[in-house]
Amino acid sequence: MAGDPKIIVIGAGILGLASAYHLLKSGRRDLLVIDRLQGAGRGNTARSAAAYRDMFSSELNRRLSQGSIAVYEQIQKETDIGLKRIGYLWLKTAEQMRQSRASLDAMARAGVEFETLEPQQLRKLLPEMRAGSMVHGILGRNCGILNPNLLCRFYEKGIMASGGRLVYGAEVTGFTRNREGLIFGVKVGEQILEGTVVVAAGVWMGATLRLAGLQAPVVPRKRQLFSISAKEGPLRQLLHTKGFSAHNLLPFTILPGDAYLRPATAAFILGFANPDQPPGLEDQPEAERDFFVQRIRPQIEEYFPPFQGAAPEYAWAGHYADHPADSHPIVDRVGGAIIVGGDSGSGIMKADALGRIAAGLYFGMDRVELGDGRPFQVGDLGLKNRRLAPEELVI
Ligand SMILES: Cc1cc2nc3c(=O)[nH]c(=O)nc-3n(C[C@H](O)[C@H](O)[C@H](O)COP(=O)(O)OP(=O)(O)OC[C@H]3O[C@@H](n4cnc5c(N)ncnc54)[C@H](O)[C@@H]3O)c2cc1C
Structure with a gap:
């Protein structure tokens, strides 16, 4: 120094x-x-889950991510940063869809690239989803994952x-x-x-x-991620869902209860930004099995039955730096x-x-x-x- x-x-x-x-x-x-x-x-x-999106309700947040995504896509052309534009897929109930209408209209006016999917369109794209699911989809295009x-x-x-x-x-x-x-x-x-x-x-x-x-x-707020192997069987098939992007991967998918699935190499990373998590900073934060079993897995298996009984291969925790x-x-x-x-x-x-x-x-x-x-x-x-x-x- x-x-x-x-x-x-x-x-x-x-x-x-x-x-x-x-x-x-x-x-x-x-x-x-x-x-x-x-x-x-x-x-x-x-x-982090290291996913990116330009779908925010706030114009300022959108501009910050759009400006950054443009750079990351340029970097990816020259140096591998693991960027894959796989999209973000929000699954929403009809009621949630109605509540999102105003911010979706604002995003459409602002030129954000997304489309809405009716339940029957979604079921065609995602046959692995539980039969009879009446959820709608919002598919963000300028979104994905990186390393x-x-x-x-x-x-x-x-x-x-x-x-x-x-x-x-x-x-x-x-x-x-x-x-x-x-x-x-x-x-x-x-x-x-x-x-x-x-x-x-x-x-x-x-x-x-x-x-x-x-x-x-x-304010620091604890967040946890759980990795589930998808090397074979129906989870592998779900991971490699075709039709959403050139990568033939399931998009980063957010369920109606806000738990999410993030595709990774031969695995899914599951997370949920628990809104009741009290603020606090742990020195050595650890992922909690009970949180996975009680708060995340039930949300995911309701829509994707292959996750029933799934156990994480590994898990970790960190904190968001929240500006409440x-x-x-x-x-x-x-x-x-x-x-x-x-x-x-x-x-x-x-x-x-x-x-x-x-x-x-x-x-x-x-x-x-x-x-x-x-x-x-x-x-x-x-x-x-x-x-x-x-x-x-x-x-
Ligand atoms: C579970 C989880 C999932 C996430 N998912 C996403 C996502 O999908 N997409 C996304 O964009 N973001 C995501 N995030 C958020 C993202 O990780 C953070 O926004 C980002 O990493 C913040 O970067 P940073 O540089 O501010 O913090 P950090 O990466 O934490 O860096 C801060 C650094 O400061 C150092 N430091 C602190 N105090 C001192 C000191 N006194 N002296 C010397 N060094 C010091 C620390 O050692 C640390 O390395 C996620 C976060 C978590 C926890």
């Missing part, structure tokens, strides 16, 4: 990496990314190629301030490093800012530091855009261009005078 960097990014998760990458692309050279873990993306980035480790590797390489430095296994334990009392450096053990600080500490944003006596409106006020991310200055986070479970799909906005804030820009060429007002993700309608589609 010799030599003071001019920008110090705390956190080598996807948001810290994308921010560092865009700061360097915009002309900075002296930048250091610090993470207490032993490599990039080993916090919640590695624990978060490979995406981190892409940004990490870009940071190194632009002269940025990454230090792993180093924990920020405090901050230093300049004469105006603003944060202008970090303490790492005995060492003090001076420069503009970017806090991209994910669910540890609150704990990190507390070191400077500051608060963040970000409106479920939109935050990019702002707090106490002199730039903070990037509060992504409420959709940080990977918005990371490239958030990195550009963080860089724009550093350079004092009002507007930045996102990866799809569209402009974004940097102040729109600030905390001051923020009046965003809460996002309705948090999964």
Whole structure:
């Protein structure tokens, strides 16, 4: 860590990496990314389902993901980041369909690519679904899955190629301030490093800012994923459902009760963002068998009987960095530091855009261009005078 960097990014998760990458692309050279873990993306980035979608009720959230997806699709053409545009399939009851009508109309007006499927159309596409199911479908087209480790590797390489430095296994334990009392450096053990600080500490944003006596409106909430083998039999057949995308895979599928199935290699990853989960940060979060048996499997087997009695091969847990006020991310200055986070479970799909906005804030820009060429007002993700309608589609 010799030599003071001019920008110090705390956190080598996807948001810290994308921010560092865009700061360097915009002309900075002296930048250091610090993470207490032993490599990039080993916090919640590695624990995610790593699915992406541009279907959000909020226009701002849509623009963040559309801008990022455009970049990820471009990267995939040159470097494998495991991106597969397999679509998102929401299964909805007739009543839920009626309730979704207004946001679907708004998305259609905004040019989001999706189609609605009547129960009989859906049954043709998905013969494995329980006979007699009267659910409707919403199929998002500009949606899919990617590999978060490979995406981190892409940004990490870009940071190194632009002269940025990454230090792993180093924990920020405090901050230093300049004469105006603003944060202008970090303490790492005995060492003090001076420069503009970017806090991209994910669910540890609150704990990190507390070191400077500051608060963040970000709340950690436990989330769990369970992997079910689909190497053979009816689950394999369901995984390789034809007709939805060129990949001949079942789309990322969300059930009426909000549990979801995420296709993976010879497996399904099952999850459910339990709305009753109280906020809280566990040191070593573990997936709970009871949660799978009582809350997830019953939802899934109701529609897909091959999951009856299915047991996870492995399972893991992490946390969403929820921003309960409106479920939109935050990019702002707090106490002199730039903070990037509060992504409420959709940080990977918005990371490239958030990195550009963080860089724009550093350079004092009002507007930045996102990866799809569209402009974004940097102040729109600030905390001051923020009046965003809460996002309705948090999964
Ligand atoms: C179960 C689950 C499923 C998810 N599914 C999806 C999905 O399908 N699609 C999607 O887009 N998102 C999903 N997410 C959310 C996604 O994982 C996050 O939005 C994203 O990883 C946030 O990235 P980050 O860089 O902010 O956080 P992290 O990846 O957690 O990185 C923060 C880093 O900061 C470091 N750090 C913290 N404090 C310090 C300190 N004091 N000193 C040094 N280092 C520090 C940590 O070690 C960590 O590496 C999911 C999350 C979970 C838990």
